[in-house]
Amino acid sequence: MHELSIATSLVASAEEAARAAGARRVLRVHLRLGALSGVVRHALDFAYAMVIEGTLLEGSELVVQELPVVVYCATCEAEQTLPTITCFRCPTCDTPTPDVRQGREMEIDHLDAELSESPPPPPSSGDGQRGHRPMPVPPWRRG
């Protein structure tokens, strides 16, 4: 049940990031979890539900993106996705390969959060325009 330790670290890191960004409540935590991370999903969900109590994450949802193992096959000279973690052989040419390129991840990608109450909008400049227009946003994720 090391998921309790993992959930504790996860919630502490997420809460620290949320506070730094001025969040008052976290709605969702997006986690990237590799097939070789050694984490059991339902055990993590269970531990998460316990650990978030009394934190900014209380009531939040843990959204997990599961990542399969990707290895590098020297014969194919290409990265290959493995359908299982119990057979480290290239699915194309059957060459054994220990060269793991993806699958050990256990990382927080991002949070969906509510920020602290917004300051009141600045007084109108009288030209009929509303103040406090949200800034345009650059793309926030790769791809």
Place this chain on the structure above:
Amino acid sequence: MANVAIAPCPSLRGDAAEPLLSLFSTMSQARIIEVRQKVLRKNDTLAARLRQRYQEAGVLVVNLVSSPGSGKTALLEETLQALPLRTAVIVGDLATENDATRLARTGAPVRQIATGTTCHLEADMVEAALEGWDLQALDILFIENVGNLVCPASWDLGEAVRVVLLSTTEGEDKPLKYPTIFNTADAAVLTKMDLAEILGFDRAAAVSSIEAVRPGLPLLDTSVRGAPGLDAWLAWLTAQYATHHPVSA
């Protein structure tokens, strides 16, 4: 401090959302907070610091992981006496000092970590156990992890090598059942090989299981009572020590 970047949630952007926000000026805004951070970052950071400390002190740190009862302590008892190097052990268990007491009889410095309810060692426990030890006076420091084939896999202790034990009294397919820990190991030690015949242990099947989850993993047959003995294991350890410390070896 986390590397934090924030961006407004796209669903609340634009003119459509604006009247609502203006109407309820105290309403909070939903945001995406980018984190991109390893969950075990604190442990990993500390482990990296420990790794550097070990390297600077010239000590090879070996993390032994296995299921309970596979023979970690017995292997170490014999290893500490047979190796012509300066060795020490940190041993983790949920409770008791039994293993430390056994290992201390060899004369090597030994410290026990009682983890309480924790099923694995973490870097901060190891750092605390190192308090007051002169690492420069050591060649090899063994860390005998808590007997568990699942949890210790996720925690880096700053070790140079991770060694997983598989005993002949366990099933040959253990590596297939616990692929993560075998996959992250640098060598596998087959223990209690003197019992292989009487137990009907199928070595080829065990090797095949290990190869399936970690192709090319070095395999070392051992027994603390009779053949095949510890020669392969001691030779591997000595080679590891030489590789990590080419100057002093």
